[in-house]
Amino acid sequence: MEELLRIKNLKTYFPVKKGRLAKRFSVVRAVDGVDLTIYKGETLGLVGESGCGKSTLGKSILRLIEPTEGEIYFKEKSLLSLSDYELRAKRKEMQIVFQDPFSSLNPRMRVDSIIGEPLAIHSLAEGKVRERIVELLNSVGMGEDALKRFPHEFSGGQRQRIGLARALAVEPEFIVADEPISALDVSIQAQIINLMKDLQDKFNLTYLFIAHDLRVVEYISDRVAVMYLGKIVEIGESKKLYDSPRHPYTQALLSVIPVPELEAKKERIVLKGDIPSPISPPGGCAFHTRCPVAIERCLHEEPLLREIENGQKASCHLA
Numbered sequence: 001m002e003e004l005l006r007i008k009n010l011k012t013y014f015p016v017k018k019g020r021l022a023k024r025f026s027v028v029r030a031v032d033g034v035d036l037t038i039y040k041g042e043t044l045g046l047v048g049e050s051g052c053g054k055s056t057l058g059k060s061i062l063r064l065i066e067p068t069e070g071e072i073y074f075k076e077k078s079l080l081s082l083s084d085y086e087l088r089a090k091r092k093e094m095q096i097v098f099q100d101p102f103s104s105l106n107p108r109m110r111v112d113s114i115i116g117e118p119l120a121i122h123s124l125a126e127g128k129v130r131e132r133i134v135e136l137l138n139s140v141g142m143g144e145d146a147l148k149r150f151p152h153e154f155s156g157g158q159r160q161r162i163g164l165a166r167a168l169a170v171e172p173e174f175i176v177a178d179e180p181i182s183a184l185d186v187s188i189q190a191q192i193i194n195l196m197k198d199l200q201d202k203f204n205l206t207y208l209f210i211a212h213d214l215r216v217v218e219y220i221s222d223r224v225a226v227m228y229l230g231k232i233v234e235i236g237e238s239k240k241l242y243d244s245p246r247h248p249y250t251q252a253l254l255s256v257i258p259v260p261e262l263e264a265k266k267e268r269i270v271l272k273g274d275i276p277s278p279i280s281p282p283g284g285c286a287f288h289t290r291c292p293v294a295i296e297r298c299l300h301e302e303p304l305l306r307e308i309e310n311g312q313k314a315s316c317h318l319a
């Protein structure tokens with residue numbers, strides 16, 4: 001498998017004021033030492049509860065947020081050492097699609113301008129911009145009649161199609177899809193997932209597909225990574241990870257997914273308490289405060305993400 005993206009020890013910290021008037025800052029460790037490889041043509045699902053750092057990781061990879069530390073290589077080239085000018089050119093190869101296309105699509109722009117904007121920025125399809133926009137609309141299952149309409153005239157699913165058409169305009173290789181279906185009705189979710197799969201085959205795309213729910217990424221992901229407090233705690237091939245999750249956090253997330261009546265009843269693992277603050281994550285294993293099986297060692301020794309078997313990795317002393 002060909003590597004498209006390699007991330008080493010990536011950290012993205014946000015300084016936040018301690019009090020409204022205070023001059024002192026504390027630091028939110030939104031992404032806190034992530035190592036990750038993404039292979040060409042795959043879909044890597046990225047899951048974890050809200051606030052665990054998924055969006056910050058996705059945006060840091062594209063340098064929409066500047067990482068604090070670490071390395072990112074896209075096709076062997078270091079992204080963090082690119083100048084602003086070089087980065088702008090690279091953006092053509094990497095796009096992002098957001099959860100709520102209503103807030104990411106300019107409400108005062110018509111669809112032709114929304115999709116035409118990236119074409120203009122990168123001087124693409126010159127002389128046949130309109131044909132190209134129609135072609136892009138067609139590829140997401142929409143027609144010419146959309147051209148002169150505004151985002152509010154469409155349903156959520158259609159808006160996400162427009163968001164995808166805009167992302168595809170520059171013929172990217174890599175797309176970060178940040179909860180692209182979380183805001184949609186369940187009945188529409190499958191349509192968008194299927195569309196994304198078709199687009200992936202047609203245009204040879206690689207996806208980082210972010211969701212807070214493991215169920216959502218099961219069908220589309222080749223591999224899944226589970227994040228907790230800024231770190232990846234488990235990663236592996238989807239089937240293996242769903243069949244035999246090794247990290248107690250993954251096991252808990254999976255245990256709350258409803259299963260059909262006839263399947264063996266899984267015991268629901270209810271996690272204690274809330275996610276600790278990423279400003280002062282617990283020492284040792286950061287999950288120990290909520291872990292149902294934690295032992296003494298977990299309180300003071302941080303487990304490393306290590307291979308368990310067949311490429312499946314988990315960061316747990318007991319895995």
Ligand SMILES: Nc1ncnc2c1ncn2[C@@H]1O[C@H](COP(=O)(O)OP(=O)(O)O)[C@@H](O)[C@H]1O
Nearest residue numbers: 014028030049050051052053054055056057278
């Ligand atoms: N610009 C920011 N300034 C300060 N804290 C932030 C900022 N963006 C995100 N955070 C914090 O970083 C953590 C991770 O956020 P985020 O990446 O949005 O998580 P997720 O996408 O998994 O819900 C959260 O605690 C969030 O409050």
Ligand SMILES: [Mg+2]
Nearest residue numbers: 054055056178
């Ligand atoms: Mg998010």
